Amino acid sequence: MPLVTLTVRKPKSTAFKTTVLDAVHAALISSGVPQADRFQRVIELDAADFRFDPRYPDLGVERNDDFVLIEILWSVGRSVKLKKKLLEGLMASLSSAGLNSEHVMVCFKETSWENWAFGGGRLIHT
Numbered sequence: 001m002p003l004v005t006l007t008v009r010k011p012k013s014t015a016f017k018t019t020v021l022d023a024v025h026a027a028l029i030s031s032g033v034p035q036a037d038r039f040q041r042v043i044e045l046d047a048a049d050f051r052f053d054p055r056y057p058d059l060g061v062e063r064n065d066d067f068v069l070i071e072i073l074w075s076v077g078r079s080v081k082l083k084k085k086l087l088e089g090l091m092a093s094l095s096s097a098g099l100n101s102e103h104v105m106v107c108f109k110e111t112s113w114e115n116w117a118f119g120g121g122r123l124i125h126t
Contacts, residue, residue, distance in 0.1 A: 001037050001039060001074070001075075001116060001118060002028055002033055002037070002039065002072050002073065002074040003039050003040075003041075003072075003073040003074070004021065004024050004025075004028075004039065004040040004041070004070065004071070004072055004073075005040075005041050005042075005043060005070075005071040005073070006020055006021060006024075006040065006041070006042045006043070006068065006069070006070055006071075007042075007043045007044075007045065007050060007068075007069040007071070008042070008043075008044055008045075008050075008066075008067070008068055008069075009044070009045060009046070009047055009050050009065045009066075009067065010044045010045060010046055010047075011044070012042075012044060016066075017042050019094075019097045019099070020068055020070070020094065020099070021040050021042070023090055023093035023094050023097065024040070024070060024072070024090060025038055025040070026089070026090075026093060027086045027087075027089045027090040027093065028072075028086065030085070030086065030089050031078070031082050031085065031086045032082075033074075047065070052067055052069075052105075059102050060102060061100065061102050061103075063102070063103050064103065066099065066100070066103050067103045067104075067105070068099070068103060068104045068105070069105050069107070070090075070104065070105065070106045070107070071106075071107045071109060072106065072107070072108050072109065073109045073110075073111065074108070074109075074110060074111075075110065075111060075112065075113050075116070076110040076111060076112055076113075077110075078108075078110070083108060087106060090104075090106070091104065113125035
């Protein structure tokens with residue numbers, strides 16, 4: 001069960017957020033995540049509360065107010081090959097939607113299965 005967090009600068013339209021979240025979900029599905037496994041949240045912050053370097057580490061263009069930080073928290077065990085495939089599909093989808101992929105940062109966070117309680121405080125893997 002991936003948990004996706006999208007952090008953006010205010011204001012962003014519902015269409016913008018939906019485009020990004022739908023692209024992330026499609027990329028997750030292509031990596032083997034079930035279609036119904038959709039848990040996403042959006043954090044919109046003022047510029048003073050969401051600061052980032054415009055060029056780090058070696059971007060060809062400067063990030064602007066449409067910079068998108070995507071955090072994917074999921075269970076440990078995905079290969080680098082699978083992550084690269086997911087990133088390729090995600091960047092292609094976002095580029096097709098008109099977003100500059102240089103303005104998109106993705107951070108994978110991995111946790112072990114025993115750290116997930118999906119409901120009722122029940123651990124599904126112990």
